Amino acid sequence: MILKSYRYTNEVILEHLSEQIIQSDTLEALEKLRIDIFGKKGVLATEFAKLKDIPAMEKKAFAEGLNRHKETLQNSFDAKFDMLQNEAIEQRLKSDFIDVSLYSSLAKKGALHPVMETMDKIIEYFVAMNFSIESGPMVEDDFHNFEALNLPKHHPARDMQDTFYFRDGHLLRTHTSPVQIRRMLETKPPIRMIAPGSVFRRDYDLTHTPMFHQVEGLVVEEKGKVSFANLKSILNDFLKSMFGDVEIRFRPSFFPFTEPSAEVDISCIFCKGKGCRVCSHTGWLEVLGCGIVDPNVFKAVGYKEVSGYAFGLGVERFAMLMHQIPDLRSLFEGDIRLLEQFR
Ligand code: PHE
DSSP: OHHHHTTTSOHHHHHHHHHHHHHOOSHHHHHHHHHHHHSTTSHHHHHHHGGGGSOHHHHHHHHHHHHHHHHHHHHHHHHHHHHHHHHHHHHHHHHTOOOTTSOOTTOOOOOOOHHHHHHHHHHHHHHHTTOEEOOOOSEEOHHHHTGGGTOOTTOGGGGGSOOOBOTTSOEEOSSSHHHHHHHHHHSOSOEEEEEEEEEEOSOOBTTBOSEEEEEEEEEEEETTSOOHHHHHHHHHHHHHHHHSSOOEEEEEEEETTEEEEEEEEEEOTTTTTSOOTTTTTSSEEEEEEEEEEOHHHHHHHTOOSEEEEEEEEEHHHHHHHHHTOSOGGGGGSOOHHHHGGGO
């Protein structure tokens, strides 16, 4: 009976389709086969349609045979479909792979802000000279910023530093010198420190911004162990290491917290001392203030039988001179075109 029913079924075609499924190597080819085999007008539908014309006695065997084929075809189709789909996913994962370690020409390299770069250079020098790095608060009180630095209330020298005051009497430190006071109050001599940090003054023009950076230096030793000669020697060496082969001069000056005091000039790095616009035709550029610590400062912190020297410098001024930046304000405008030049 089964054999007989075969004459109605297109065995060869069905087996050939099975072979085609196994051999198809793309999802598109497989989809075409699916329509040809399982579709509304597909081979199976055509075969099943024959049922109505087959004699009743042979119907069962014919249907069974056809169903077996259908099952076989379905199974090999499903298996092939899974396989091809997995392959496609693998392929996609491979081709979509993003190598995050690859160099991108779009990414721009950052740079240290010239002020920070200069600050680092200054710090590097003094660390090598065995100075410790100290810090203090930016919001200070009158005692640390003025009083203990030999600047009593109503002293005219307070006008040198236009101060930002809070209503409660606190203030934004006008220099890094209060860090000297804090350090001396919390520790015994000897001291060999620098204090880098931001300071604030009510000032805004070509060479002043309301916030800028200073590096303070303080050395305190047993009485008689440090002199102006030591101060001169280290600042000479420091300035040469920053600006190269320049001439250096110490010019008598005044600071309430040092006596004697000096301002230090270097020969103009732009005109080599001949006189130009930057040095106001003097041939010299002022770069820092310094002096021998005033006895009144030691008195304020309770230090006895000591001597010491101190110095203070403006980091922006150093950066401007080292990089020939004409307007100090441009350092704080955050303009990428300025910063790009320091990459
Ligand atoms: N504090 C001084 C200023 O801000 C600089 C200075 C520091 C001078 C230490 C002498 C000694 O101008």
